[in-house]
Amino acid sequence: MKNPTILDVAKPLSLLAACPTYKPSPLETCSFQGRSILIKDETNRMGLGAFKALGGVYAVAKLIEERVGYPLEASTFLEDSVKAIARKMTFVCASAGNHGMAVAAGARLFGAKARIHLAETVPEDFAIRLQDKGAEVVRSGDDYEASVAAAIADAEATGAIHLADGSWPGYTEPPRLVMEGYTVIAEEMRMELERSGNWPSHVYLQAGVGGLAAGIAYMIRSNWAVQPKIIVVEPDAAPCLAESARAGQILTVEGPVSNMGRLDCKTPSMLALGILERCADDWVLISDPQALGAVEHARDMGFSTTPSGAAGLAASLLDKAELPLVVLSEGSVPDA
16 A cells, blocks of 8 residues: 655644744653653643644644635734634544544634544543533544544535545545644654754654554654664554555454554554555554553653553563654543
């Protein structure tokens, strides 16, 4: 499954520079059980508590820009004419939590509407947080794939803009924009590593449909001066990327519900799979207990995260990498 996806980090960096809540997230060198680990801490990204803020907010802005008809810059970002157009737009997506938060935050920033479809398995805390961001929340189906189908049907019936983070034949540009937003994480790390010279030997990237892993892997292969091994990490209950890469085609896998809820996706993104087939060196599966253990280890190092957020850390702790780099992709979900 190959595709010619092109991602340009300069575009999200330029647009995000106009966003008052944007700043680089920390890259810290931590010591754990006698070894050093590089940790990219996304647990408070743009006040939303997850890396997804970069992709969703950026994609909303670019889709509004397309409707406005001229580039959005610092001087035009929130002008009345832009908001007048945005107010007529509704963004619809399915989410396991964080992507919906980012879409809702982006829509609210411009005055647009957001409607987020959640499966019954998504905690009510996320639904409440989405509503606090001004989004309409719809419970749709028993699993993530059912909520995706509901979002597609919603957009077709209402004329809303479907902004998914997964891609499939005939649907590529919105998820490409989401992945392009995630390239900012890799570029922030590259700039810091250029200054420190402390390049990682291995990078562990957790994946649901694969957008985060693909966006970062793409940039690592594009412009990092020192090339690490790239390992894609999935729940053993949802190895959709590993199985699809092995088969050479997109597969939908079956498995139980994982405690790594934001990674518990049974069908991969077509675009992400194509990038990761080119860029990744290995695919690793971790169990729910291993992810929970990594949450405790992260806490020992001063970070508060979830099994989804700590999945890359869990994989790195099973390995003997000289200097691993992991992304803590989300903070702990606060009590509602």
